[in-house]
Amino acid sequence: MAGAAGKKAAAARKAAEQTYLPIVSALNLGYILLRIFYQGAFGSMWSVTVSFLLVGASVFSYRGILEDHENTIPNKSLKGDGEKLAGGASLDLLGLLTLVQYGTVFISPNFYWILAILPVWGAYKLFTTFFGKSGLASGMMGGGGDPMMDQGADASLDVANAKRQKRAERRRQKVVRG
Incomplete structure (x- = not known):
């Protein structure tokens, strides 16, 4: 292989x-x-x-x-x-x-001075590598941080947990009956 x-x-x-x-x-x-x-x-x-x-x-x-x-x-x-x-x-x-x-x-x-973009871009990449779109950098420099999106994610997680709990209860009821 x-x-x-x-x-x-x-x-x-x-x-x-x-x-x-x-x-x-x-x-x-x-x-x-x-x-x-x-x-x-x-x-x-x-x-x-x-x-x-x-x-x-x-x-x-x-x-x-x-x-x-x-x-x-x-x-x-x-x-x-x-x-x-x-x-x-x-x-x-x-x-x-x-x-x-x-x-x-x-x-x-003198247009070569546009290459000064490279260190700025490199610093931005390092920043997003270590801090990402959450934590200290949340909401900064285009990073995520939308509170409405976070609430939506929490709500969908709650719905998924509720479904999981209902399935577990049904399984327990089958075991008790059977």
Whole structure:
């Protein structure tokens, strides 16, 4: 069985490579060509460094997408909701990097400052990981905390407990009679 799982993981990685390699390559090649021809040659060492870092970060996110595809177990749902898009945070990172790359070409060479979103997003993810949508963080930063929903959940729990108690009483009555 372990061999079959390894083969499935390798097949998923290969399929992801065939899908994402042309996309990431085209995005990076297009960025470099636009950077050279649209803005003239790389003007300063700083712009070369930022461009190199952006391309390197997109390669890093590509590798993360491949690893996520390899480690993702297909979601088989009875409802037919479809599968979650594999790629996770690496796919989000690739989208943000593409926005920044093309923003530096078309909008402003200083558009890379939008990458300041990453630490804020990371802090938010850490906060929700440790505090979640209940406890200290209830109602903060979009976390649950609707008292009417909590009352509805308690009411449905009370109804379920009442049904359970009635069934238990019926069983006891059958035992006493029988």
